[in-house]
Amino acid sequence: MRPSDIPEIRALRLFKSMSDSAFEALIQAAYLQTFPAQLELIREGDPADFLYVVTEGRVELFARANGREATMGMVHPIGTFILAAVLKDAVYLMSARTCQKSKVLMIPAENVRAAFEADDAFARAIVVELASCYRSVVKEHKDLKLRSSVERLANRLLRYHADQGANGTLELPYDKRTLASLLGMTPENLSRAFNTLKPYGVQVKGTEVTLSDIDGLTTLAKPNILIDDRTS
Amino acid sequence: MRPSDIPEIRALRLFKSMSDSAFEALIQAAYLQTFPAQLELIREGDPADFLYVVTEGRVELFARANGREATMGMVHPIGTFILAAVLKDAVYLMSARTCQKSKVLMIPAENVRAAFEADDAFARAIVVELASCYRSVVKEHKDLKLRSSVERLANRLLRYHADQGANGTLELPYDKRTLASLLGMTPENLSRAFNTLKPYGVQVKGTEVTLSDIDGLTTLAKPNILIDDRTS
DNA sequence: TCGCGCGATTGATAATTATCAAAAGGGGGA
């Protein structure tokens, strides 16, 4: 693996506080691989063989049932996924595929569990990480259960807007089909939801969005810190 | 607190492996209280002051936004709730209220965090617990995103049926209004969903349900181990 | 530069789910 990647991984909340020796052992056992776009990295139902760390590119977590498919989340560099399955030595609940060409570090699950047993600091870091993941899913669940699709979109736009500097414009981080699935709606519905938001100053051109009436949009969206805030 | 409750709490996965001294310290700091039905124990947005353990009765976790309310989960004896917020020293994401007269052990959050720092076995037990909670919410999220309301009901009935001995009958564990909210629908819709399931051998009388065509119902429900199995 | 292909949009319609109102049914207390 490229040595320059290591410090960034080491700096992750998950690995920051663990001992050098334990971290070394993890990295030594790991594989760094580059995958093309649209490659299925893991499939739900398979045993959790690896913990994944995305170092470049983008990975989509999704799930299938009946004939339907739903995007469950997106993983950006530098981020990990599928930690809970690895720790429980269980099967994956979600599938994952690359959205674009991506570089991924794969740490064998048994090494992760060994480090978890051996290194107390790592075990504690995992707790913090898992607690965060848990709260994120709870927020997504509330989003889905308590809001209409237009409200979900409005709040998502406000979130991206804030993330990107709150200067009145934002760029959609994913294509619209993926965004739709992430928001729990069809692409057609997303398109219509954008139209619904036009009177609230939302202009879309490709992946560029301009917000000319933040107050109006906010009134409609009624953002809620207990759903939309990603930091707590 | 009643001494006879202690062994059961001690036997919880969360507390089983921790040291006697750390467990003692937790219990000593804790309050055991009995609450009447329909009492709001915690409110989302409030700082997490206590970890809760339900020892008798039943507690509903729910969330509010806009004017809507959704049941997020039910906690039965002996079960804990709101662990992630306590560990992160964050605000609660969910509210909780008693469904019936309930006995609840309240462990001050700072004691939990102290035990987490001091006791490695406890820290590891927390990891397992959190990983399980996380996977449960992911499953609920998949349930909501990938299934229609009738499918959700059908699968829920099959689950209760299996839990209760799979003898062709089951008892709904909650009133229908609560069940509806748990399944992400209105009470009216739940009533109609039961009617939709009549041709599949589902007979409802109050909280008693008989299933006379398990195969047919299963064909409709298409249960999925990655959504419906509570043990993995 | 010119199509070609694919994602996105629009239109028409259907299915699902929610809302509002009213009636029915059942259990507990007087």
Next chain:
DNA sequence: TCCCCCTTTTGATAATTATCAATCGCGCGA
């Protein structure tokens, strides 16, 4: 035992969301 209250159910209708089909439009490659 009867009545009242509250949950549930039913009915009518509206809103939301999905589906299917067709068109649009933009970027890429020949």
